[in-house]
Structure formats: C-alpha cells, structure tokens
Amino acid sequence: MLYNITNLIEQSAVRYPEKDAFKCLDDSISYKALDSKADQLASYLLDKGLIRGDRVAIFMNRCLDTAVAFYGILKSGGAFVAIDPFLPLERILIILNDCGIEHIVTTPAQTRKIKLITQKAPFLKSIVGLSENLDVKTVSWEAIFSRTLDDYSPARILEHDLASILYTSGSTGMPKGIMHSHHSLLSLAKLEADLHNLDNSDIIGNFAPLHFDQSLFGYLSGPLVGATTVIFPDSYVKLPASLSALVAKENITIWFSVPLILIQVLLHGHIEKHDFSALRWIRFGGEVFPVKQLRQLMLKWPHAKFINSYGPSELARCTYYILEKPPETDDPIPLGTVWNNTEFKILDTDDQPVNNGEPGELVIRTATMMIGYWNRKELTEKSFFKIEMAPGYDHIYYRTGDLVYENEQKELMFLGRIDRQVKLRGYRIELDDIEAILLKNELITEAAVIVVKKDLEIRELEAVVCLADGAKINADDVIDFCKLFLPSYMVPQNITIMHKFPRTGTGKIDRNKIIELLETQTL
Known part of the structure; x- marks a missing residue:
C-alpha cells in the first residue's frame, strides 16, 4: 500500500533497483541509489533536530541533486519549499522568514547567493550541499553520502501530513504559500499516471523547475510506475535548438510544459532535423496555447496525442482535453472535463449554480486540493466554497477565480480570470x-x-x-x-x-x- 510520497521511491527501489530514476545530461541516478541517498540526507536532517512538519528549502537550479533533496526532505518528515534561485534576495528572505526555515539544501553553483542569504538570515542552522565555511554550519554532499545508516530510524509519516509549500505571487504583492499534503500529492501522482497510461518504459521530459507545480509530474508519477524522468537544465530550456536535439536524443515519450516552450521549439528548434517518433503524449498547460501554433505543431507531430491540461497550483491539475486532430478553426481549445476523483460547479456572483451554458466562477472539489495557505487563515477561508452536508461535515470546493461555461458537449470553456474583467x-x-x-x-x-x-x-x-x-x-x-x-x-x-x-x-x-x-x- 502507498500511504505517503516516500513510499513511491521505496517501492520502485525494490521493483526496479538499477533502472534510471532521474537523468540530467550525462548524469543519472538509479532508484536504489536515490532511495539510499535520500535516506542519508534524511538521517542528517533528523540528527539536526528536524521534527515532522518542519520546512526545509530546496535552493537549486534544474539538476540531478533536486531528486535527492526532494525525497530526502520528505523521508525526514519535513516539507520541502522549492525556492527559485533567480528571485531577488529580499523576496527569498521573505519566504524563508514566513516559513520559519532553518535548513537549506543547495549546490555549489549557488554559493554566491547562499552567502548573501546567510548574512541576512541569522535563523538558519545549516546549509546542505556546500563545503565552504560560512557563519552557518555547512555540510557537503560528499559528507552526506558517506553517512552510515546503522542508527537511522525513518520518520513516521501519515498521509495528511504536510509535504510541500509552493509560493506564488499574491494580489497584495506578498508571496503566498500553498500547502499540499502527502495525500494530495500522492493523489496527483496516481491521477496523472492513469491519465497517460504511464508505465516503467516511459521517459518523461521534465522542463519545469521544482518551484513550478508542473515539475511534480516527473518527480511523483515517474517513481510511482518506475519510469525515468529526464531533467532539462536551465540553459537547454532557454535554447530551443539545443532542447529539441536533447528531447530527440533522450527518446522522450511524454512532454509536459507551458505552451511557450513548445512554441519556441516549433519556431526555432529545427525539429525537422530530429527523430521525435518516441513521443506519444504532448501535454501543455499554465496558459492559453495560441491555436494557430498548436495546429502547426500537431501537423508536424501527427503520431503524438496532444492534451490541454488545466489547474491552479492550489489543485495542481483538475481538467484535461484530448485533441483528436488539429483544430480546423481558431476557436479556443476547451479546458475539457474534470478527471477522476474530482467534481465541479459553476457559480454566479451569489454563489448559486448557473443555468446550463451560462458563465460563472469555476469551483473544484478534488483529492489533489491544497490544505490551505501557510500563515494565511483568512485567505484560506475566503478561497473555499463550502456546502454543509450535515452539522460539522462540509463538501469543500476551491474557488479558482476563473470564469468558465459548459458547452453543449459538456466541456468546460475558459473565458478569463474574474479579476481580468475591468470596467472602463x-x-x-x-x-x-x-x-x-x-x-x-x-x-x-x-x-x-x-x-x-x-x-x-x-x-x-x-x-x-x-x-x-x-x-x-x-x-x-x-x-x-x-x-x-x-x-x-x-x-x-x-x-x-x-x-x-x-x-x-x-x-x-x-x-x-x-x-x-x-x-x-x-x-
């Protein structure tokens, strides 16, 4: 039985011990090695006094070490907070303070930024991934991976324990932290694997950084089935021709990214020079894909299935729409329908269900829903729509803030953000x-x-x-x-x-x- 996220890697370490779990350029790590190294990182954090639910920052660019950090923190009972290393220093400090973070897991590539952070964050207790002496205790990856596990006792983790906090922009200018549990992320792993009929022969292209929820597909669903996830470095994601060549070389079978990356590859990736026959799913989400470019790409890759994926970070994902053929018109692509273990309502401004075909706010009830916003109780309450089924028992929906309607085919159609409506x-x-x-x-x-x-x-x-x-x-x-x-x-x-x-x-x-x-x- 799978009860929490760490079970994913432990299961695949038994079933597929020598199989590549993650790859990044010429580096790779097997499921057995990943499980062992994650245990070593967890043992260090536990020795430093980490208790279940404590937050630990992952401060890395896209690299192989992110997988060890991801599962090591979770195995310790901590919750990972992936921070974009390109953020301004002041915004990083706001997140560290807000979360009460005492440990940062990083790489030598981030030494300069970490030095600046430690000078202004006296609450930090240790930095994992650096050997250089700082005012804060540092421990190198070599020291972590030389630890013995004789006295190591894994943390006891329940499915509703905190697993991650993902920070996004807030309307007030202050970042807000979205809390997900092991239960919600494990549900996400299962639903996404089911959507793509994922198995251990698949090779997942991971184009998103860890602080973007699209990355969770490779970090969760891949290990669930024993697939291999290929992490594409920042430099490749920014260079369409290099990205295109590497996707073909790695025989990627499932592509999931924002439309921008696909458009750049279409326009500047020289895709006619490479063999993409391994691709079986092209999945996009995060923003609207202009139909004319989508049509061009579908005509170039007719063998692959294209799928529009939708869902705010508070839910990760919740709807999908499979395109059977290239669109004949420039009409918007539907959001589609909700996937399994999920239901929706469309509400008017009085929180009453709209009539068929009428627009309203989309609210979603699903297994992948967040716990709430970290340290933002009032905002959390405002973001939920509740229906009392019995005293003390509510059906809870997340208010997406998206304006939609349901067409005659029972597909959800996106109209825009409620807050993108202006009066002039x-x-x-x-x-x-x-x-x-x-x-x-x-x-x-x-x-x-x-x-x-x-x-x-x-x-x-x-x-x-x-x-x-x-x-x-x-x-x-x-x-x-x-x-x-x-x-x-x-x-x-x-x-x-x-x-x-x-x-x-x-x-x-x-x-x-x-x-x-x-x-x-x-x-």
Missing part, C-alpha cells in the same frame, strides 16, 4: 477577449492586454504584442485590425511592439512588469 468608461471588458482577437492576426505570435494608469484619474487600455519573424506591421495596423472585430470601447488606445515579453520564473507573461514598464514609459 462604463463598459465591462474582458481583457482575455481582446488578446484572443489580437492572436487571430497571423503576424502576431503573442499578446498581452493591460490597463495602464497614465495619472491618478485616467486609465487606458493598452496592448503589447510580439510579431512573427519578418512580419511587416505597425501599431496603427494592429489597431485597425482590432477595429474589425471589437466594439470601439474594447479597442486598445495604444499598441507597443516588443521583441520578447518579460516573463515570470515559470515562463508565464509577466503582466505586472509590462504595466510597470508602460507606466514609466521605458519600454
């Missing part, structure tokens, strides 16, 4: 609607529509677009195009053309940064 000059405007129109133009590859404050009283609708290679179109042409499809009050007053968009650490368009640049007129 007396009109209610869905910013996502305008972006969808912009993307109908074949010369435009990406679009972001925002509301910019020019002064204290005036707000303007503006759009920023990226153009296809060699496209000859100017801002006035884009505005004229919008006028063909949009009412006058929805046509952006200004169009800015960029070579590339600023992005968050997970690859999504950083609209806040775009607004900041537009408002300061530094674009």
Whole structure:
C-alpha cells in the first residue's frame, strides 16, 4: 500500500533497483541509489533536530541533486519549499522568514547567493550541499553520502501530513504559500499516471523547475510506475535548438510544459532535423496555447496525442482535453472535463449554480486540493466554497477565480480570470477577449492586454504584442485590425511592439512588469 510520497521511491527501489530514476545530461541516478541517498540526507536532517512538519528549502537550479533533496526532505518528515534561485534576495528572505526555515539544501553553483542569504538570515542552522565555511554550519554532499545508516530510524509519516509549500505571487504583492499534503500529492501522482497510461518504459521530459507545480509530474508519477524522468537544465530550456536535439536524443515519450516552450521549439528548434517518433503524449498547460501554433505543431507531430491540461497550483491539475486532430478553426481549445476523483460547479456572483451554458466562477472539489495557505487563515477561508452536508461535515470546493461555461458537449470553456474583467468608461471588458482577437492576426505570435494608469484619474487600455519573424506591421495596423472585430470601447488606445515579453520564473507573461514598464514609459 502507498500511504505517503516516500513510499513511491521505496517501492520502485525494490521493483526496479538499477533502472534510471532521474537523468540530467550525462548524469543519472538509479532508484536504489536515490532511495539510499535520500535516506542519508534524511538521517542528517533528523540528527539536526528536524521534527515532522518542519520546512526545509530546496535552493537549486534544474539538476540531478533536486531528486535527492526532494525525497530526502520528505523521508525526514519535513516539507520541502522549492525556492527559485533567480528571485531577488529580499523576496527569498521573505519566504524563508514566513516559513520559519532553518535548513537549506543547495549546490555549489549557488554559493554566491547562499552567502548573501546567510548574512541576512541569522535563523538558519545549516546549509546542505556546500563545503565552504560560512557563519552557518555547512555540510557537503560528499559528507552526506558517506553517512552510515546503522542508527537511522525513518520518520513516521501519515498521509495528511504536510509535504510541500509552493509560493506564488499574491494580489497584495506578498508571496503566498500553498500547502499540499502527502495525500494530495500522492493523489496527483496516481491521477496523472492513469491519465497517460504511464508505465516503467516511459521517459518523461521534465522542463519545469521544482518551484513550478508542473515539475511534480516527473518527480511523483515517474517513481510511482518506475519510469525515468529526464531533467532539462536551465540553459537547454532557454535554447530551443539545443532542447529539441536533447528531447530527440533522450527518446522522450511524454512532454509536459507551458505552451511557450513548445512554441519556441516549433519556431526555432529545427525539429525537422530530429527523430521525435518516441513521443506519444504532448501535454501543455499554465496558459492559453495560441491555436494557430498548436495546429502547426500537431501537423508536424501527427503520431503524438496532444492534451490541454488545466489547474491552479492550489489543485495542481483538475481538467484535461484530448485533441483528436488539429483544430480546423481558431476557436479556443476547451479546458475539457474534470478527471477522476474530482467534481465541479459553476457559480454566479451569489454563489448559486448557473443555468446550463451560462458563465460563472469555476469551483473544484478534488483529492489533489491544497490544505490551505501557510500563515494565511483568512485567505484560506475566503478561497473555499463550502456546502454543509450535515452539522460539522462540509463538501469543500476551491474557488479558482476563473470564469468558465459548459458547452453543449459538456466541456468546460475558459473565458478569463474574474479579476481580468475591468470596467472602463462604463463598459465591462474582458481583457482575455481582446488578446484572443489580437492572436487571430497571423503576424502576431503573442499578446498581452493591460490597463495602464497614465495619472491618478485616467486609465487606458493598452496592448503589447510580439510579431512573427519578418512580419511587416505597425501599431496603427494592429489597431485597425482590432477595429474589425471589437466594439470601439474594447479597442486598445495604444499598441507597443516588443521583441520578447518579460516573463515570470515559470515562463508565464509577466503582466505586472509590462504595466510597470508602460507606466514609466521605458519600454
């Protein structure tokens, strides 16, 4: 029986001891070695006084050591907090303080940043992965892997114990920590493995950093079935031609990434030079995939199944839509239907179910739902919709904040964020609607529509677009195009053309940064 996440690696260490569990370029680690090294890291943390539920930071770029850190922390009974090493120092310190973190697991590549962190974080007790002497105790990976396990007693872990805290941007500008239990992440592992008919012959492409929930597919579902997960380093993810070649070389069978990575590979990855016949699933999620590029990619890889995956980090994932053939029109791709062990409702502004076909907020009840937000009790309560089934017994749904409707085929269709609806000059405007129109133009590859404050009283609708290679179109042409499809009050007053968009650490368009640049007129 599988009760917690650590059981995944322990089970596969018995079934597939010498099989590669994770690979990264020329390095690899077998299931047996991963289980043993995770035990050694866990024994160190326990010796340092870690108790069940304590938070431990993983501060690494995409590398093989992340797998040891992931399972070692969990085996100690701790909860991992994956932190993006590219974050500004002050934001890192906010997360460390908020979580009460005393131990950081890292690599020598992060020495410079760790030195800065330790100078401003006196509460830290140890740094795992460094041999250099600091004010805080350090212990090298060599020392960890030389530990004997004679006196090691694994932590007793229950399924509803805290397993991870994932920090995302908060509407107030302060990051919020999403808590997941062993139960919710184990449920995710099972549901994703079932969705893809995953088995030990699969090779999973892991393109996401550990602080992005898409990475959990490879770290959880792979070990569940004994598959191999290939971790792609940061440098390869940023270079489409190199990424494309490595995917083909590794014979990746399942690809799961944000649309941006797939689009870059399509446009600049020279995919016609490589053999991708091993690919059987192409899965994307995190943001909308422009249909025209999706169609082009499906025509180039007709042998693979394409699947749209949706779900906020509070749920990890919850819906899917399998594309049987390339879309014939540019109509939006459905979110699809919820997967197993999950149900949904669509609510109006009074929290009442809408009539069939009407739009409303999507709320989800599922086994993969978060525990809540760390240290944010009031926000946690606001994020849940509860139906009392009996005194003291509620059905609890997560409020996604996404506006959807159910079409005649019983598929969920995404309309936009509730908080992406704005009111200008007396009109209610869905910013996502305008972006969808912009993307109908074949010369435009990406679009972001925002509301910019020019002064204290005036707000303007503006759009920023990226153009296809060699496209000859100017801002006035884009505005004229919008006028063909949009009412006058929805046509952006200004169009800015960029070579590339600023992005968050997970690859999504950083609209806040775009607004900041537009408002300061530094674009």
